[in-house]
Amino acid sequence: MSEGIDKQILDSYLTALFDTDKAGALRVVQEALDGGLTPEQVVFEVIIPGMERMIGGMISDNLVTLSQHFLASQIAEEVTDRLIPLFATVPEVQGHVVIGTSHGDFHGLGKKIVIGCLKARMFQVTDLGINVAPEKFVDQALEVGAEVIGISSMMVHTATGERGPKRVRQLLREQGLEDRLRIIVGGAPYRFHENLFREVGADAWGDTAAEVPGIVARLVREVRS
Amino acid sequence: MMTGMERFGALMSGGTPDRVPIVCNLLDQGARELGLSILEYYSRGEHVAEGQLRMREKYGYDTLTGMFYSALEAEVMGCRNIIYADDGPPNVGHLVINAPRDIKRLHVPDDLNEHPRFRELTTCIGLLKKEAQGRFPVLGVVTASFSLPAMLMGVGPWMELFLNGDPALRDELLETCSLFCSRQIAALREAGADLIVYVDPLASATFIQLKKFRELALPWIIRDLEAHGPAGVIFFNGGGRINPILADIREHAGIGAYYLNPYDDITEARALLGSNSLIAGTINDIRLIDWSPDEIEREVEKIMLAGKRAGGFIFGTLLMPCGIPEENIRALVAAAIRHGHHAESVVCR
Ligand code: B12
Numbered sequence: 001m002s003e004g005i006d007k008q009i010l011d012s013y014l015t016a017l018f019d020t021d022k023a024g025a026l027r028v029v030q031e032a033l034d035g036g037l038t039p040e041q042v043v044f045e046v047i048i049p050g051m052e053r054m055i056g057g058m059i060s061d062n063l064v065t066l067s068q069h070f071l072a073s074q075i076a077e078e079v080t081d082r083l084i085p086l087f088a089t090v091p092e093v094q095g096h097v098v099i100g101t102s103h104g105d106f107h108g109l110g111k112k113i114v115i116g117c118l119k120a121r122m123f124q125v126t127d128l129g130i131n132v133a134p135e136k137f138v139d140q141a142l143e144v145g146a147e148v149i150g151i152s153s154m155m156v157h158t159a160t161g162e163r164g165p166k167r168v169r170q171l172l173r174e175q176g177l178e179d180r181l182r183i184i185v186g187g188a189p190y191r192f193h194e195n196l197f198r199e200v201g202a203d204a205w206g207d208t209a210a211e212v213p214g215i216v217a218r219l220v221r222e223v224r225s
Numbered sequence: 226m227m228t229g230m231e232r233f234g235a236l237m238s239g240g241t242p243d244r245v246p247i248v249c250n251l252l253d254q255g256a257r258e259l260g261l262s263i264l265e266y267y268s269r270g271e272h273v274a275e276g277q278l279r280m281r282e283k284y285g286y287d288t289l290t291g292m293f294y295s296a297l298e299a300e301v302m303g304c305r306n307i308i309y310a311d312d313g314p315p316n317v318g319h320l321v322i323n324a325p326r327d328i329k330r331l332h333v334p335d336d337l338n339e340h341p342r343f344r345e346l347t348t349c350i351g352l353l354k355k356e357a358q359g360r361f362p363v364l365g366v367v368t369a370s371f372s373l374p375a376m377l378m379g380v381g382p383w384m385e386l387f388l389n390g391d392p393a394l395r396d397e398l399l400e401t402c403s404l405f406c407s408r409q410i411a412a413l414r415e416a417g418a419d420l421i422v423y424v425d426p427l428a429s430a431t432f433i434q435l436k437k438f439r440e441l442a443l444p445w446i447i448r449d450l451e452a453h454g455p456a457g458v459i460f461f462n463g464g465g466r467i468n469p470i471l472a473d474i475r476e477h478a479g480i481g482a483y484y485l486n487p488y489d490d491i492t493e494a495r496a497l498l499g500s501n502s503l504i505a506g507t508i509n510d511i512r513l514i515d516w517s518p519d520e521i522e523r524e525v526e527k528i529m530l531a532g533k534r535a536g537g538f539i540f541g542t543l544l545m546p547c548g549i550p551e552e553n554i555r556a557l558v559a560a561a562i563r564h565g566h567h568a569e570s571v572v573c574r
């Protein structure tokens with residue numbers, strides 16, 4: 001497949017994402033497959049660049065909206081789930097993340113968007129659901145052999161509360177696990193306060209889901225090195 | 226010295242008050258004031274009124290907020306479980322809409338006061354109105370029809386429905402939510418609310434692109450306000466950025482006051498709105514948790530400078546988290562009073 005056609009496919013995919021047109025985006029994906037692109041090409045040259053275009057603005061000067069994050073991630077998850085089994089070789093898993101919303105927080109959308117983005121980037125993700133106790137984050141991370149714990153919060157009190165990320169940090173410390181596990185946090189309050197992640201004891205935070213795979217990749221490298 | 230009401234009155238009639246009016250949206254903090262749990266606090270309109278009055282008295286800002294928590298609107302629409310925390314706002318814990326047929330079953334009571342919790346809310350507003358004795362405007366708060374479904378079915382399913390779902394179903398839901406919104410505005414006004422804060426974060430540029438806003442959200446803003454009219458309504462960002470949609474709302478819905486997001490530029494907002502609208506500029510109140518009084522002072526000064534240059538200006542907060550220390554709330558109001566004086570009145574002194 002020539003460069004030119006790829007670019008055209010990517011452009012139509014981006015246009016559909018920009019317009020939050022799900023049917024349109026899925027049509028582009030199908031046409032690409034029908035036109036001879038391999039499943040790997042579709043994931044790595046259409047879906048992932050589509051997601052990453054959102055970091056720093058899909059079209060320059062334009063705020064990327066949450067509805068665009070939502071759609072890009074939804075499609076990424078659907079399409080990669082469908083296409084990975086069709087890959088010629090099994091893709092290398094980039095790392096393993098357990099993720100959930102903090103204790104007392106019942107808002108699962110941010111987490112869901114993050115999961116889609118991570119999966120498209122070949123991370124293995126264990127979804128712990130909503131309203132997750134701090135002990136469960138740690139226990140589950142150990143059980144599945146994750147490198148990273150992701151904690152999503154929509155409100156200040158669930159981000160900074162005593163049963164939130166702070167407690168997860170404390171548990172890691174008490175159990176001598178700080179070398180083996182990194183904590184990444186995200187959600188609305190952190191977007192209003194870029195240092196809040198430090199105060200809650202996290203190693204990193206993600207402003208938008210699109211940038212999470214890059215940050216998680218760094219955390220995984222730290223743990224593995 | 227002017228009262229809060231006089232300050233708002235001056236602004237609304239195109240004049241200049243002695244200083245920029247200050248809105249401080251303290252909600253759950255009232256429970257602490259009364260030594261009650263958040264659950265107990267919100268069980269009685271009397272408690273909330275008392276909490277609001279004490280906090281206004283203690284800190285000295287200019288308005289009284291006649292709001293409990295957003296999820297109360299979902300309760301009136303059938304939500305059966307509210308999740309309470311010790312140190313934060315109550316939240317929706319049961320979604321009313323789980324399938325398309327639930328949308329058809331939604332019911333808006335003719336008289337919202339039939340709902341016991343709503344009655345506590347209007348009782349609270351009535352008490353605030355009475356105790357304010359015309360000195361401080363009482364704010365009533367309503368969620369726009371375009372944002373309310375987020376609490377009835379969850380943000381994700383709602384986005385899915387309005388972006389790529391069945392348009393007839395979407396409109397049916399919005400129709401119901403809009404009826405609820407307009408009835409609520411009427412009920413809050415009747416109870417004594419002087420101003421209506423209209424909250425529409427799903428319509429903001431944080432959520433949807435301008436094109437979608439025009440297509441999907443704007444018609445419902447117009448619709449929500451049809452019965453009541455735009456007078457006395459403040460368009461509140463609800464945490465999303467609104468500069469990109471200001472001009473459209475101004476032109477088509479005729480709302481006269483806009484409550485910006487901390488990340489919306491005040492000067493730009495003025496340019497977009499022209500000279501006839503009021504602008505509330507907001508401090509990023511999540512930062513108030515750990516800013517020092519000096520940092521607060523500098524931030525307030527910056528906002529006030531831009532605001533006074535823009536004119537027709539109100540100083541405000543979003544929804545202040547419980548984690549903000551009292552001394553920082555005091556520092557905030559003190560700085561807002563200090564930097565909010567208009568040049569003329571400073572000269573007069
Ligand atoms: C839309 C909105 C509403 C709507 C719908 C909310 C809902 N879910 O039910 C309405 C109007 C109903 C509402 C009400 C309330 N809201 Co509100 N709301 C918002 C707004 C604008 C967006 C929230 C949202 O749904 N985002 C969608 C998700 C997908 O975005 P996100 O969580 O940020 O996730 C993205 C990133 O953060 C990141 N991410 C998310 N999780 C994770 C996890 C990891 C590990 C990583 C790396 C990244 C990451 O990726 C995602 C995609 O890019 C925010 C402000 C804002 N700008 O974010 C306020 C905001 C969340 N609301 C707030 C509050 C307080 C409330 C209320 C509690 C008010 C009240 N007192 O009643 C109620 C609660 C309602 C309820 N559910 O019961 C506050 C919370 C801060 C605080 N003061 O504690 C905010 C921040 C506004 C503010 N600054 O004051 N709200």
